[in-house]
Amino acid sequence: MIMIRSTAFGMTLLLATPLAAATNDFPTRARVEFVLGCMQQSKEAPAASMYKCSCTIDAIAAKVRYSEWVDLSTVANGITIAGERGGVMRDMKDGRKLIDTYRKLQESARKQCFLQPQ
Amino acid sequence: MKFVNAPWLRPALAIATVCLLAAPVASRADADLDKALANPNNWAMQAGDMQNHRYSPLKQINKGNVGKMQVAWMFSTGVLRGHEGSPLVIGDTMYLVSPFPNKVFALDLDTQKIKWRYEPKQDAAVIPQMCCDTVNRGLAYAGNKIFLQQADSTLVALDANSGKVIWSVKNGDPKLGAVNTNAPHVFKDKVITGISGGEWGVRGYITAYDVNTGKQVWRAYSTGPDAEMLFDPDKTMTWTDGEMKPVGKDSSLKSWQGDQWKIGGGTTWGWYSYDKDLNLLYYGSGNPSTWNPIQRKGDNKWSMTIFARDLDTGMAKWAFQMTPWDQWDYDGVNEMILADINVNGKPTKALVHFDRNGFGYTLDRTTGALLVAQKYDPAVNWATKVDMKTGRPEVVKQYAPGENGADVNNKGICPAALGSKDEQPASFDPQTKRFYVPTNHVCMDYEPFQIEYTAGQPYVGATLSMFPAPGGNSMGNFIAWDAGTGKIVQSKAEKFSVWSGALTTAGGIACYGTLEGYLKCVDSNDINKELFKFKTPSGIIGNVFTYEHKGKQYIGVFSGIGGWAGIGMAAGLEKPEEGLGAVGGYHELADYTNLGGSLTVFALPQT
Structure with missing residues (x-):
């Protein structure tokens, strides 16, 4: 697999251009993990939320490469670390923009799949 | 018996x-721990041994098959926040501790179910007194006891069979910011523990408690009068003009202005090691307080120092200060690795230390003589080199906030405050004789400002902003290091800083975790050969460990960094206590997928 060059701080690329052509390369376990977490947060009946959450992660996977998704989620999670280490993440240039990208990506996929906004 | x-x-x-x-x-405790350590199926200390090697002789999982590893089992602590350190394994039982509120679990390895649990009662007021997350770097074991170092500084001995409290002792005053994040370490018949709170002006110390009774045996401060530091002015030695000489009278007091040493930091929150033959305990002290160097001109001894102390008496045999008059927050607490290696071609009982200041030090651990000091990240720019005669770094004025005055923003200093490496421990592989080091590749702008000390309040006095080192695409590296010559053998770039401790094994692999949540294992002889990569539920800042149970080898690591794993949104953060237990306990599905930190344990597939 080709590692994309969108490193954390090079990820501004990701913002400047539409998201890189997706290769639908999310591993099964990443999709399942998302679905489980998404279902846990959903207030709908399990079957409904399972379909909607699966739809959502498939919609995300159609838009972004898995490695980019991992980078975005790492930044989004990284800023929650307390202390100096989190400081590195919070200080990251364009970090907030990346988190915004991450949120928007999820929001539009959720909308598409009839999931309530978070 | x-x-x-x-x-x-x-x-x-x-x-x-x-x-x-x-x-x-x-x-008895001593013999019991020795026995546990002698069996490689156990992981009986945080580093697997007393020398901080983080090396296992197990080799069922090796470079030929590590790529086939699968998740064997998982356990969720039910606590959000950063999960550092690792569990211990003694016989059929695994012991682990969560971040605050420091829940302790004993798990039966046959069923992975909880044998017992212990949750201390701690005042939540301790949480805002902790500078850098409510982490806990793990438990210690000896004499059928489990030792827990709580955040509120209470050190507790639990019965390893039942989890019942045997003794407990207060190690500091959390109201003044004296809290604990370090793992206690048992050496011989003593439990050694440090203290945190350099950002609160805590005067650092290390303390030895009796393993059986919890009675304080000795306490040694990092700063102040000789008697309180357990320094003998004539016998405690330090590197001076190319040789070891006595430190002399009042070596600390002379290096501070007035009474600043009383709130001068030098805390001791790292990993300690012990040489049985020499009966010496090794550890480092942290930054001097405040972070504004202009308020504390002088060498600020003995902050930023490697200490060698007699384990029985605490008396300092030697001390080596790495960063006199710190102006960057380059704590000297990182692990001291005791390895017998060739240094400049000569067989040496060495102490190897990767300091936050970006230099990898090799010292003669018997005498304290400086042998090697070289940059282990080429980005390091605050000093050109370490003068081998004086042992002092040659500081570059442009990057010295103390030289340039208060309220001046000093730009582009490398490394950033958290160092080229933070506490995340390196591993020494006695087969390759190399050190495997998880590093940061981050720089900073640093602006000191005047600050008044208020007891129990943060005492920082500098504004920082941090950013990736210029000219690269990585914020971290995993490196292989030759401590005999002070050279990087290989460097493997990581997008994010590597804040997970490394493991090496006789199977020819080196494993570490990443902030993305990957557990990676590489070939120890060629670290750019990635043999295994698996995404755990959250970012990894814990240390990789291994054990064998019923003929099967396992490799495990904590993940959990702060907020939510998986889908990243902030929901649920308000309920950090939502708790769960073992997967074997069959709680709700959700409990072990996303909530809290997880332990993920890998093994080769069943055949």
Whole structure:
């Protein structure tokens, strides 16, 4: 697999251009993990939320490469670390923009799949 | 069995030790821990041994098959926040501790179910007194006891069979910011523990408690009068003009302005090690307080120092200060690795230390003589080199906030405050004789400002902003290091800083975690050969460990960094206590997928 060059701080690329052509390369376990977490947060009946959450992660996977998704989620999670280490993440240039990208990506996929906004 | 630990036995044993080289020293706890350590199926100390090697002789999982590893089982602590350190494994039981509120679990390895749990009652007021997350770097074991170092500084001994409290002792005053994040370490018949709070002006110390009673045996401060530092002005040695010389009288007091040493930091929150033959304990002290260097001109001894102390008395045999008059927050607490290696071609009992200041130090651990000091990240720019005669770094004025005055923003200093490496421990592989080091590749702008000390309040006095080192695409590296020559053998770039501790094994692999949540294992002979990569539920800042149970080898690591794993949104953060237990306990599905930190344990597939 080709590692994309969108490193954390090079990820501004990701913002400047539409998201890189997706290769639908999310591993099964990443999709399942998302679905489980998404279902846990959903207030709908399990079957409904399972379909909607699966739809959502498939919609995300159609838009972004898995490695980019991992980078975005790492930044989004990284800023929650307390202390100096989190400081590195919070200080990251364009970090907030990346988190915004991450949120928007999820929001539009959720909308598409009839999931309530978070 | 009752093992005798009678005082009258001591002289006889002392003589026996001289005659028989390394006779086991009398203490039941001591013998018990030695026995546990001798069996490679266990992971009986945080580093797997007393030398901080983080190396396992197990080799069922090796470079040929590690790529096939699968998740064997998982356990969720039910606590959000950063999960550092690792569990311990003694026989059929695994012991682990969560971040605050420091829940302790004993798990039956046959069923992975909880044997017992212990949750201390701690005042939540301690949380805002912790500078850098409510982490806990793990438990210690000896004499059928589990030692827990709580955040509120209470050190507790639990019965390893039942989790019942045997003794407990207060190690500091959390109201003044004296809290704990470090793992306690048992060496011989003593529990050694440090203190945190350099950002609160805590005057650092290290303390030895009796393993059986919890009685304080000795305490040694990092700063202040000789008697309180357990320094002998004539016998405690330090590297001076190319040789070891006595430190002399009032070596600390002379290096501070007025009474600043009383709130001068030098805390001790790292990983400690012990050389049985020399009976010496090794550890480092942290930054001097405040972060504004203009308020504390002088060498600020003995902050930023490697100490070698007699384990029984605490007396300092030698001390080596790495960063006199710190102007960057380059704590010297990182692990001291005791390795017998060739240094500049000569077989040496070495101490190897990757300091936050970006230099990898190799010292003669018997005498304290400086042998090697070289940059282990080429980005390091605050000093050109370490003068081998004086042992002092040659500081570049442009990057020295203390030189340039308060309220001046000093730009582009490398490394950033958290160093080229933070506490995340490196591993020494005795097969390759190399050190495997998880590093940061981050720089900073640093602006000191005047600050008044208020007891129990943060005492920082500098504004920082941090950013990736210029000219690269990575914020971290995993490196292989030759401590005999002070050279990077290989460097493997990581997008994010590597804040997970490394493991090496006789199977020829080196493993570490990443902030993305990947557990990676690489070939120890060629670290750019990635043999295994698996995404765990959250970012990894814990240390990789291994054990064998019923003929099967396992490799495990904590993940959990702060907020939510998986889908990243902030929901649920308000309920950090939502708790769960073992997967084997069959709680709700959700409990072990996303909530809290997880332990993920890998093994080769069943055949």
